[in-house]
Amino acid sequence: MKNTELKGYMTILAVLLSLFTFYQMIAHQLFYDDLKRDYISSWGEITARLVEQNPENEAEIMKVLTSHSSDSSEYQEKGRELFRQYGLYEDLESELFPHLNKHIFSHNQLIFGGLICFGFLLFGTGYRQYKIVFHQIRQLTSAAKKIIDGDYSVVINENKEGDLAKLAASFRSMKDIIRKSMQDLLEEKEFLAQMLQDISHQLKTPLSTISIYNETMLNAELPRQQQVQLLQNNEAQIARMNVLIQNLLKVAKIDARAISFEKEPANLVETMEEVLDRLASMISDKHMSIEWDAPEEIVVVHDKLWMQEALLNLLKNAIEHSKPSNKIMIQAKDTPIYTELVIQDFGEGIATEELSHIFDRFYKARDSKKHDSAGIGLALVKAIIEAHHALIKVESEKNRYTKFTITFMKF
Structure with a gap:
C-alpha cells in the first residue's frame, strides 16, 4: 500500500480490533468460569443434601452429575415434570432464573463496557488522524493565500512519507x-x-x-x-x-531566449576562415596582416551562423582599433578538456579600469577613437558565446595589445 497515512490508520484499526477481540475472549472466559463456579456451588449443595438424607444414592447422584447415568433420559423427563409443577419452564425469561440472570447481567456489562471503550478509542483515533490531515490541508490553504498575496517566504514542512508529504x-x-x-x-x-x-x-x-x-x-x-x-x-x-x-x-x-540555436558538431577552423574571407577587403584596405595558427580541423558543437556573427564582431573590433599595417594574431588550440580560440590585436588597448565594463551594453571607452560606435557589438558577442555555454575573457594593456580568449569546455 503506497498511501502511508491510510496504511497507518488501517494498522491502528487492526490493533484496536485485535484488542477488542482479545477483550471479548477474556469476557467470555470469565462468564464461563462464573457459570462453572455457580454450577458446582448449586449442584454441590443439592448433592450434599441428597447424600445426607440418602447416603446409599451417592453413586447414582454422581453419575447423573457427570453424565454417566444409563437411564438419564427417563429421569430428565421426570425432572421436567417436577419443575413444571413449580412453574419452571424452558421458555421462561432468563430474569426468572436468579443465578443465571446474575451471570448474564455481569457478562452484558462487560461486553457493553468494552464496546463503549472501543468506540471511544475508535472515535479518538479517527479524530486525531483527520485532525492531522485537515491541519495540514489548512496549512497548505493558508500558504496558498500568502503566495497569491506575493509572500513566497512561507515554508511547508512534511517530514513523513505518504501522499500528504x-x-x-x-x-x-x-x-x-x-x-x-x-x-x-x-x-x-x-x-x-x-x-x-x-x-x-x-x-x-x-x-x-x-x-x-x-x-x-x-x-x-x-x-x-x-x-x-x-x-x-x-x-x-x-x-x-x-x-x-x-x-x-x-x-x-x-x-529573452527567443532564439533556438542550431548547434551541431562543425569545424571551428572553417567557421573562422569564412569570417576572414568576409573581412578580407577591410583587412586589405588597412594593409594589415593576419597570423592564423590552427590545425586543419577542430570540431566544436556550435551554431555556425551565430558563431560567425560573434567572431566577425570580435575581428572587426580588432581591425578598427588597430593602426594601419599592424598585425592581428589568431590562434586555435584543441585539448581533451577544452578548445580555445584567441584573437589578439596590437592597437589602442583598453585601460585597466575599463576592462570590467567592455561587455556592458552601450559602453564606450572614454578615449575610444571609434566615435560612431554604439557599444553594442561586444555585448552581442558575449551573449552569443555564453549561449553556447562557452567562456570569453579579455586581457589588455593600454597602447600595447588587446586579447580575447574564447574557451569551449568539452565536459
Whole structure:
C-alpha cells in the first residue's frame, strides 16, 4: 500500500480490533468460569443434601452429575415434570432464573463496557488522524493565500512519507516555480524598460542629426555639393541606426531566449576562415596582416551562423582599433578538456579600469577613437558565446595589445 497515512490508520484499526477481540475472549472466559463456579456451588449443595438424607444414592447422584447415568433420559423427563409443577419452564425469561440472570447481567456489562471503550478509542483515533490531515490541508490553504498575496517566504514542512508529504513537496515545487516565473516576469519587465530606454537614448542623437540636416536643406538654398554632402551624412546616420537596431534586436532575442540555436558538431577552423574571407577587403584596405595558427580541423558543437556573427564582431573590433599595417594574431588550440580560440590585436588597448565594463551594453571607452560606435557589438558577442555555454575573457594593456580568449569546455 503506497498511501502511508491510510496504511497507518488501517494498522491502528487492526490493533484496536485485535484488542477488542482479545477483550471479548477474556469476557467470555470469565462468564464461563462464573457459570462453572455457580454450577458446582448449586449442584454441590443439592448433592450434599441428597447424600445426607440418602447416603446409599451417592453413586447414582454422581453419575447423573457427570453424565454417566444409563437411564438419564427417563429421569430428565421426570425432572421436567417436577419443575413444571413449580412453574419452571424452558421458555421462561432468563430474569426468572436468579443465578443465571446474575451471570448474564455481569457478562452484558462487560461486553457493553468494552464496546463503549472501543468506540471511544475508535472515535479518538479517527479524530486525531483527520485532525492531522485537515491541519495540514489548512496549512497548505493558508500558504496558498500568502503566495497569491506575493509572500513566497512561507515554508511547508512534511517530514513523513505518504501522499500528504508528496502533496507538500509538490506544493513547494509549485511555489518555487511560481516565484521563479514572477521573478522572470519582473526581470523581463525591467529588461524591456531598460531596452526601450537604451534604444531611445541611442537613436536620439542620429535622429536629431538627420532632423537638423533635413531642416537645413529645406530652409536654405544650398549648393548642390552641400546638399549631396548632407544627404550622404543622413545616409550614414540611417545606416548607423540600422546596424544599431539590428544588433539590439539580436541581443534582445538572445536575452529573452527567443532564439533556438542550431548547434551541431562543425569545424571551428572553417567557421573562422569564412569570417576572414568576409573581412578580407577591410583587412586589405588597412594593409594589415593576419597570423592564423590552427590545425586543419577542430570540431566544436556550435551554431555556425551565430558563431560567425560573434567572431566577425570580435575581428572587426580588432581591425578598427588597430593602426594601419599592424598585425592581428589568431590562434586555435584543441585539448581533451577544452578548445580555445584567441584573437589578439596590437592597437589602442583598453585601460585597466575599463576592462570590467567592455561587455556592458552601450559602453564606450572614454578615449575610444571609434566615435560612431554604439557599444553594442561586444555585448552581442558575449551573449552569443555564453549561449553556447562557452567562456570569453579579455586581457589588455593600454597602447600595447588587446586579447580575447574564447574557451569551449568539452565536459
